[in-house]
Amino acid sequence: MNQKALKTLEYYKIIEQLIEYASCESGKELCRKLVPSTDYEEITTSLRETTDAVTRVRQKGGISFGGVKDIRASLKRLEVGSSLGIIEILSISSLLTASTKAKAYGRHEDQEISEDSLEEFFRILEPLTPVNNEIKRCIISEEEVSDDASPGLHHVRRSMRSINDKIHTQMNSILNSNRSYLQDAVITMRDGRYCLPVKAEHKSQVTGMVHDQSSTGSTLFIEPMAIVKLNNDLRALEIQEQKEIEMILADLSNQLAPYLEELETNFHTLTRLDFIFAKAALAKHYNASEPIFNTKHEIHIKDGRHPLLDPKKVVPINIHLGKTFDLLIVTGPNTGGKTVSLKTVGLFTLMGQSGLHIPAFDGSELSVFDEVFADIGDEQSIEQSLSTFSSHMTNIVQILNQADSNSLCLFDELGAGTDPTEGAALAISILSFLHNMKCRTMATTHYSELKVFALTTPGVENACCEFNVETLQPTYRILIGVPGKSNAFAISKKLGLPDYIIDEAKNHLEAKDETFEDLLTHLEENRVTIEKERIQIASYKLEVEQLKARLTQKEERLDERRDKMIKDAREEAQRILRDAKDTADSTIRQINKLASESGVSKELEAERSRLRNKLQDVDSSLSLKREQKNPKKGIDPKKLKLGDGVKVLSMNLNGTVNSLPNAKGDLYVQMGILRSLVNISDLELLYDDSVSAPSENRAKKAGSGSSSTRMSKSFSISPEINLIGMTTDEAIPQLDKYLDDAYLAHLPQVRVVHGRGTGALKNAVHKHLKRLKYVKEFRLGVFGEGDSGVTIVSFK
16 A cells, blocks of 8 residues: 555544553554555454454453553563563563453353354463463562572571671661761761761771772761671672572473463454554544445445544445446535545555444445555645646546556546646646546546536536535535535625626536526525435324324223223223112012912912013123133143133132142142142133122122122122232322222222232332322231231221
């Protein structure tokens, strides 16, 4: 890839940002050397590594490789049998520690997560934990080796401490007895030996060796003879200590020597991982995505944002090139975004081919190009005495000599800097040459001739940077397929240029130019109209969808009201029939009593039976729909599960299956607080969450004078509701409806089963009961009622 394009498209500014995200020096060096690749497999592999690193960072957080040191020189010394110094060994230890952390970071806690492209990097790391632990045990810091590194070092240092104590004891004794002869009452060191600062005039009073004197000569630093031998012994021990340390370092070096290959592999692997995760951090910074690469030289950028512009101000652009046309000519006013569009396409291509994500919407496509050429900006060269036009043309000549069908060429203001007529003709000729070579090209221009060239040449497309004449501001939107209109007259008029001057200027336009500008004006007006209509249609579409949703909800509510009205009418009809039947039975019994001696009792009884049968037939026909909903069916033992709702026919109670049937078909059923062994043939499977309760039995006990509400509701309302297993949000609506039905049925009290658990459901139930006006009181159950797992509710 030519260096000029990399510099022109500001590729190295991206690399500088990438370097900042690398943790170690070797990783930064890899970032510094990163250049676009032209190998499709290498590009896709590099992009996949970046994507997998982004995924890992999102799932596990970031990872630092700051502990990775360049140990290659130390490995060379180990290879020839040399011993390493403390700093070198600590650098290897730091590398091994980083390997341990990276190895742990690379492990998958969730075994279902599939392996990615980074799995092999983490797998080949060798932390060499035993050797690293030994290094950490022996070496405390760059200046200190542990006393326990070896028995010999431990013995030497213990002896040194003992001699030091003796020296300080004797020195303090001498200091106290000769305090008047001393310049200061302190013990000092000179050349590694303990001395006293003696006044020059009293040097004869303190016997010993003079090691130094002050700059004025008034103070002599004398080592008392009494501690000369101790100082000599201490010095000898220091030499022995150094030998012991050298032996320890030699031993650690020998332990590292067999792992030269593993250490080198760790270094290169961690460096590579640091480089990959730096690319991931850059992608996160840009909110970038992985581009899809192809080999068809097709580019499709969706909502691309130039990475070096302020993300709060940059306007995303959409550009495609290479599918239906290979040459795109962009026109528009200055500062309208043409140059930024060129640079965005070129820089995205370079970033993608370097394995970097691009700041664009998911699904953006890029292609592999052998070369990217760019002629952008002011190319004037004072040193070479070249004008702007000459500099541009020199660069263009080089591009034409090297470009081919595998190249991407970018030209900013092609043909500018010379006579407009000649410049436009030259630009058309250059673009035609590149177009014939099938070279993917994007160029910006002000020339109307190039707009006509794009309109009349197959495979060439116009584009423009949108400009709002009313506000005199560019919108920075790229409109492909629409040639840009010259806004010079409109802008001048908006800025206050008199109309007569503008009219005079229009007279100087050639007829074909004026016609062409009028055509562009018409096209722009049509485009704006279509855009407004598209927005309006989208608004209408949204409104229709909302109306449709509201209509559907209304129909559902009407269906619910209709079903409720039918149900209420059926219950009312059944109530009337029961009252009529009870009245008829009572009347006939009275008649039978009075006519028992008249001999007509048999005829009356026959008439009574006929009336009852007729009423029962009518009652059955009204209840047919409800009876058909729950026809009795045999239960398959294999399909029966724990917790299924069933009805015990012989007891007329609802309950839940508490155990599976045995060979005889017997099983346990929980009915409220009652648990009973029944046969499967005596069960009917329920398809709702009804709780166990008597039904028909309560109805039979009710007298004929009971209200219609009680007759209908108490027929099906249970004296308890089971809320166990529900959340508070699920339980409260169920409880509210149940309490309403129970109150209307005139039940004196009910039992709410909420269980113990954490107490959250119980608290929610009690809080709701306090707000109900028809609840007289409520309390927790006592022994035999369910204890604190139930609440007994009484109604007013």
